Amino acid sequence: MRQLCKGNVAVVKGAILAGCRGYYGYPITPASEIAEAAALYFPQVGGTFIQAESEVAAINMVYGAAAAGVRAMSGSSGPGLSLMQEGMSYLAGAELPCVIVDVMRGGPGLGNIAPEQSDYFAMVKGGGHGNYRNIVLAPASVQEMADFTMLAFDLADKYRNPAVVLTDGFVGQMMEPLDLEDREIQPPEKPWAVKGTPETRANFISSIYLETDELEEHQRRMEAKYMRAQEAEPRCEICHAADAEVLLVGYGIVSRVLLSTVEALRKEGVKAGLFRPITLWPYPSKALVEAAAKVQKVLVVELSNGQMLEDVRLALNGKVPVEFYGRVGGNVPSVQELQEQVLTRMAVAV
Amino acid sequence: MANESVIGVTDPETKSEVKSEVSSEVKSEVSPQASNDVYEPIHSKSPVFYDLYERKAELQHQTHYCPGCGHGVAHKLIAEALQELGLQDKTIFVSPVGCSVFAYYYFDVGNVQVAHGRAPASATAIKRSCPGRIVISYQGDGDLAAIGTAEIVHAANRGEKITVFFVNNAIYGMTGGQMAPTTMVGQKSTTSPWGRRPSNEGFPLHMAELLATLEAPAYIERVALSDNKNIMKARRAIRKALEIQRDGAGFSFVEILSPCPTIWGKDPVEARRWVLDKMIPTFPLNVFRDRRPEIPAGNEPPQRPVADVLGITPKAEARDVSKPKHAHHFKDVKIKIAGFGGQGVLLLGQLLIEMGMREGLEVSWLPSYGPEMRSGSAHCHVCLSKERIGSPLISHPDVLVAMNEYSLRKFAHEVASGGVILYNGASLPADFSAPDVQVVSIPASEIADKLGSTKATNIVMMGALLEETECLAPGTALSVLEDKVKKLNLLEIDRKALTAGRLFIDEQAHIGAVSQPDGFA
Numbered sequence: 001m002r003q004l005c006k007g008n009v010a011v012v013k014g015a016i017l018a019g020c021r022g023y024y025g026y027p028i029t030p031a032s033e034i035a036e037a038a039a040l041y042f043p044q045v046g047g048t049f050i051q052a053e054s055e056v057a058a059i060n061m062v063y064g065a066a067a068a069g070v071r072a073m074s075g076s077s078g079p080g081l082s083l084m085q086e087g088m089s090y091l092a093g094a095e096l097p098c099v100i101v102d103v104m105r106g107g108p109g110l111g112n113i114a115p116e117q118s119d120y121f122a123m124v125k126g127g128g129h130g131n132y133r134n135i136v137l138a139p140a141s142v143q144e145m146a147d148f149t150m151l152a153f154d155l156a157d158k159y160r161n162p163a164v165v166l167t168d169g170f171v172g173q174m175m176e177p178l179d180l181e182d183r184e185i186q187p188p189e190k191p192w193a194v195k196g197t198p199e200t201r202a203n204f205i206s207s208i209y210l211e212t213d214e215l216e217e218h219q220r221r222m223e224a225k226y227m228r229a230q231e232a233e234p235r236c237e238i239c240h241a242a243d244a245e246v247l248l249v250g251y252g253i254v255s256r257v258l259l260s261t262v263e264a265l266r267k268e269g270v271k272a273g274l275f276r277p278i279t280l281w282p283y284p285s286k287a288l289v290e291a292a293a294k295v296q297k298v299l300v301v302e303l304s305n306g307q308m309l310e311d312v313r314l315a316l317n318g319k320v321p322v323e324f325y326g327r328v329g330g331n332v333p334s335v336q337e338l339q340e341q342v343l344t345r346m347a348v349a350v
Numbered sequence: 351m352a353n354e355s356v357i358g359v360t361d362p363e364t365k366s367e368v369k370s371e372v373s374s375e376v377k378s379e380v381s382p383q384a385s386n387d388v389y390e391p392i393h394s395k396s397p398v399f400y401d402l403y404e405r406k407a408e409l410q411h412q413t414h415y416c417p418g419c420g421h422g423v424a425h426k427l428i429a430e431a432l433q434e435l436g437l438q439d440k441t442i443f444v445s446p447v448g449c450s451v452f453a454y455y456y457f458d459v460g461n462v463q464v465a466h467g468r469a470p471a472s473a474t475a476i477k478r479s480c481p482g483r484i485v486i487s488y489q490g491d492g493d494l495a496a497i498g499t500a501e502i503v504h505a506a507n508r509g510e511k512i513t514v515f516f517v518n519n520a521i522y523g524m525t526g527g528q529m530a531p532t533t534m535v536g537q538k539s540t541t542s543p544w545g546r547r548p549s550n551e552g553f554p555l556h557m558a559e560l561l562a563t564l565e566a567p568a569y570i571e572r573v574a575l576s577d578n579k580n581i582m583k584a585r586r587a588i589r590k591a592l593e594i595q596r597d598g599a600g601f602s603f604v605e606i607l608s609p610c611p612t613i614w615g616k617d618p619v620e621a622r623r624w625v626l627d628k629m630i631p632t633f634p635l636n637v638f639r640d641r642r643p644e645i646p647a648g649n650e651p652p653q654r655p656v657a658d659v660l661g662i663t664p665k666a667e668a669r670d671v672s673k674p675k676h677a678h679h680f681k682d683v684k685i686k687i688a689g690f691g692g693q694g695v696l697l698l699g700q701l702l703i704e705m706g707m708r709e710g711l712e713v714s715w716l717p718s719y720g721p722e723m724r725s726g727s728a729h730c731h732v733c734l735s736k737e738r739i740g741s742p743l744i745s746h747p748d749v750l751v752a753m754n755e756y757s758l759r760k761f762a763h764e765v766a767s768g769g770v771i772l773y774n775g776a777s778l779p780a781d782f783s784a785p786d787v788q789v790v791s792i793p794a795s796e797i798a799d800k801l802g803s804t805k806a807t808n809i810v811m812m813g814a815l816l817e818e819t820e821c822l823a824p825g826t827a828l829s830v831l832e833d834k835v836k837k838l839n840l841l842e843i844d845r846k847a848l849t850a851g852r853l854f855i856d857e858q859a860h861i862g863a864v865s866q867p868d869g870f871a
Contacts, residue, residue: 001662003663004700004715013660017660024475030719043651045653048475053500053503053504056501057468060472060501061474063472064473064474068442068476069479070479072475086465090465094463170743175715176739180662184656194442195460195479196484201439257741258740334745337745
C-alpha cells in the first residue's frame, strides 16, 4: 500500500529494506531529513546511527563499518561531500562497498540551499585523489529515492566499490506516494571483512600498495571491474524517442520538467523525445547513441553550467549537434521556458 | 641487525629485563630450526606477531622500525598483553598513517588500515559493528593530535569502547622530522628550524590531560619507554587498557612517550635518556582517569519489526480506504498554496496529496524550504493527476490558495488563465485585480477564530477549495483529518472548519456575491 513520503526519508526506508544497518552522518540542508529519519529508524531495527563530528569523521566511520562487513551509508549535500572526498578515495582504494547520498544544493562554497546539479563532476568523475570511479545513480522521484538506494547497495557489494545516489534539493524535499514491499534483502556474505573472529583474523583492509608494480596491478584489477560495470550496468529511461526530431537529455528533477516539456511540445506538433540517464556512471552512452541516431538535434538541460554535457558530447562524438541550456543558482527552468528554448533552436535548425 | 629478533629493543639491558619478566614460558617455543636460519633468535616473540612478516617486501624477519625506536617496544607490550588476555582472535587492529602505518605487517590479528587521523572514527564504527570484539586504534602524535584532533576528542567523548594507544615522540618520524603538535618548546625540527617558538607555533598539546576533561573516558594514563622501570609501568597500563575494553567498561587511552633516535639525531641510549630528562618533565607521567564512567540511563529505542518501523502495511491487512466514488473531471490539477509560516500552508498541501492518493490519483508536493521558510513566508506546489506527473514544479497553477495579502500579490500573476484564486480575507485589496481569473475572498481566519482556533484557517480554506473546484471528495477530507488529527477537540474544530469553508462558497454562489473583479460570474 502506498504511503506518502519525503524523498530524503525514502532513502532511509530503502536503505533499511536493503539490510543497511549503519548510518553515519552530519546534518546539512537540504539533506538533513536523511539523518533525522536514520536517527529515528536505525536504532529500532538493531542498526547503528551516529551523528558524527564532521563529514570527514562520518565517511571514515562508513569505512570502518564497511570494513567490518556491514552495509553502511551516509548522506549529505555538496559542502559535506567535498569533505567526504578523501574518505571516498580510501573506500574505493580499499574496495569497500558503501552508499553515499548527495542531495545537491547551490555552490560553489556555501552557495545556497536551493537545488543545483553542480556536483556532477565531483561525484561522477571522481572528486577524490587517485584512479577510481563511483557508481552513480540519479533518482527523479520519491519512489526512486528508495528503489535506487536499494540498487546502490547491491551494485556497491557486487563491485566492492562506493555507490552514490546523486539527487537534488527538490527530489529530497518533495513528497510523493511510496510503495514498499515488506521484503528485507539479506546482504551477501563478505568473507573478506574484518570482524574480530578466528575466521577473519587473516583478513586485511587497506589501500596501501607500497611497491609500484603492486599498485599498478591493483589498479588494473580495479579497471577491469570498472570495465565489467560499464558493460553490465548502464541504465536509462527513454520516452517518445522513436520518431523524435529533437532529443532532450536531462537527469533527476530536470528529467521531470523535460517530460512535461516533451508532452507540451508534442501537443504543438513538435516531435520531441526524452533521454534520461539513470546511471551517471557508468554512463548509458550506447543507448544514447541509439536514441539520438535519427534526431536533428540534442538539447542537454542541467542545473549546472554544463557538466553532464561533456559525457553526452563524448558519447555522440560529433554525430549529432548537441546544444545546452542550463540554469544555476537554485533556479529550475519551467516547462514554458524549455519549450521556448526548443522552439527557438528548432526554428534555426529547420 | 642480524640478531634483532626482539622487536625494536636494542638496549641490551632492557632485553634481559623484559626477557626475564615476560618471556620465560614462551622461551621453550623457539623453533629448533631457527638456529639454522640466517638470524639467530635470542628468545621467541609473542604468537600475536606473525612468524614471518610476509606483508613486508624484504627482510621479513625484522621490523621496519629504526634501532632504538619505541614503536617496537610498544608493539611487543601490546602483543604480549593480547596473548596473556587471550584476545588474539577477537582483536581488530586499526593502523594509522605515520611510522606505524605498517603495524599490519606484524600483528597476527584482523587488520584495517585507515586514513590519516581518522582511526578513532573508523574504530568507532568497527566497534559498533562488532560490539563484542577488541578494537585497537594505534596512532602517532601527528595522526592523533594534529590532523585527527576532532576524531579522537569525539570518540573519547562518546565513550566508545575502544582502546587508543597514542605514541608521542614529539616529532613527525615518517615524513622526516617535521614539527608535531607535541614538539616541545625550543625543540628543533625541519619545520621549526629555530626551535618551537610559542609565539609562532603555540605550545605542545597535552592530549592525556585534554581528554581527561571529558566525562566519558574510563581510563587515561601516560607512560614512558624511557627505562626499564617505566617500560614495566607501560606494560601494566597497556594491559589494563585492554582489560577495560574486554570488560566493556568504556574508552581507554594510553599515551606512550617514545624515543625516536633517528630523527632526534641520537643513539638509542641517548634517546631513552632524552625521554626521561626532557619529555617527562613536559609530559608528566600520571593516571589521569581510572573509573567506570557513570552513564545515565536514557530512553532506549524500542525494537520493532522493519515493516512496522517503515510504515509498510501488509497488503492483506491493508485498510479498505473505501475510495469515495468521486468523479475527477480533470486530467490534472495544479495547486499552489502560499502564506506565512505557521498558517499551515505546507500541512494543507500534505493533506491534499494524502486525499488525492487515497482517491487513486498520482500526487506530488513540493515545498519551499530552508531560510525562506524561517523568514516567515512559505509555499508549496501540489499536483493531482490521473497520469504520471512530470514536473512537480508549478509555473502556472490552476488554483492559488493565498493565505495572506502578500502571497496574493506575489503569486496572482502566475495563475493560469481561467484559474481560481482563493484568498483568505474579508474582501480583496481595493487596488487588486486579476484578469481572466476567478477570485474568491473567504474570511477564513475569522471563521476559524469563531470556531475556536485560528489554526483551523487552513482547513476552512480546504473546505472552500473542495467546494469551489470539486477536485477531491469532502468525504476523503474527513477521513484524512480523522487519521491525521490526534487531538479530539482539534478534530472537532477541523470538522466544523471544513464544513464552514464549503458552506461559505455555497452561500456565495447562492446569493451571487462572489467577488469578481472583472464582473463575470
